[in-house]
Amino acid sequence: MSSFSSRSFTSRGRLGSIRAPIYNFVSGEGNRIAVAPRNSSSGGGFSSSAGGFSSSSSAGGFNLADAVDISDNKKVTMQNLNDRLASYLEKVRRLEEANGELEKQIRDFVGSKTQSEREDYSSYLSIISDLREQVSDVLRTNGSLALMTDNARNYTELTMRQNVEGEIGGMKRLLDNLTLETSDLEVQIESLQEELVYVKVKHEEVRVSQASAQVNVEVDAPPQQDLFSIMEDIRKHYERDAEKNRKELEKWQENKVSGQPRFWDMDHMEKSRSEISYLKQTLQTLEMDLHSQHSMVCSAAETEGRYGNSLMGHQNWLTALEEKLVQLRSDLEQQQGNYQNLLDAKIRLEQEIQVYRELLEGESGRLSKWGEGGGCVSVRHVAVQQVYCPIVPRGAVYSLVEGGQGGVQGSMIKVPRYDHECLGVLL
DSSP, X not given: OOOOXXXXXXXXXXXXXXXXXXXXXXXXXXXXXXXXXXXXXXXXXXXXXXXXXOXXXXXXXXXXXXXXXXXXXXXXXXXXXXXHHHHHHHHHHHHHHXXXXXXXXXXXXXXXXXXXXXXXXXXXXXXXXXXXXXXXXXXXXXHHHHHHHHHHHHHXXXXXXXXXXXXXXXXXXXXXXXXXXXXXXXXXXXXXXXXXXXXXXXXXXXXXXXXXXXXXOOOOOOOOOOHHHHHHHHHHHHHHHHHHXXXXXXXXXXXXXXXXXXXXXXXXXHHHHHHHHHHHHHHHHHHHHHHHHHHHHHHHHHHHHHHXXXXXXXXXXXXXXXXXXXXXXXXXXXXXXXXXXXXXXXXXXXXXXXXXXXHHHHHHHHXXXXXXHTOEEEEEEEEEEEOOSTTSOTTOEEEEEEXXXXXXXXXXXXXXXXXXXXXXXXX
């Protein structure tokens, strides 16, 4: 994220073809990068925008005290970091101003749209409430009229039912009397039949006794009557009486049945006709009222439907405005997310700057010790084989500067094809 600048230098010495080991590079955030040096026969170069220097040696080494000016390099690096931090802060400030201006424009737009396109529906609501009250009154009146009609119909049917039940009761009593008389006649017929059987038995006994007795008695008496003819006459007499009684009963029943409805018709026919005519007139009046009320209900329903469609259109318009507001809120949330990302980037940059400052201070101390101890600096091209830092691409070629006493103690690397520079220590 930050850069490490150094003065460029060249080496004309030929480095031996050595297969150098893989070194671990420590980045600014403490991540480790494994680098493997690549052999070069023509030497290597290290350059940056901070300035440059050159040196040559037949032995292929450089004196660090003569090649690098630590104090100038530190000042240039800190100035570069400060410039980049200032540019980031300026960008954040511009984004905050743009965000505030956008929020103000959104509030002005929403306020102007809602104030300019808002309409007053209070008059329509009052009309609708009046129509609803009228409809409810009509429905109540219709219900009361229907109740009156049902009550009148029930009263008429109840009266007719009571009259019919009275007639049925009279007919049942007459039927009971006829049943009793019939049962009495049947009992009399049975008793006469028993008497007839008894007479027949006696007659047979007398005839047998007369046939068995051989007595010739001559009596001067009138001729004996025939019992069979007498019994036949008695039977016919009773049959004529029973038939006569039956005919009289039927005649009486017919007179009773035919005379009673005439009496009921004469008493109640006129009253029933007058009631029927009155009910017909009342029914016609109620039908006319019902038709008028139905027309009023239809007109009220039509008016309510028309105003309902108008309200539906306004509701759709309000729904569209709500969708626009939701979209604006989502845009604002996205802007807020971008702003938060920028703040996070700013915090990470400040942390990296602090880490780079500490690394620069530690590296300057090491380089000073190397220069005082007469250490050597060599330049090689290395290729990164394993990457642990997000700014170091895998397989990229770096310029590596090594130096120290008794072996490699530290290093500085730079990515020529990228804008990032790293400073680390080889372990």
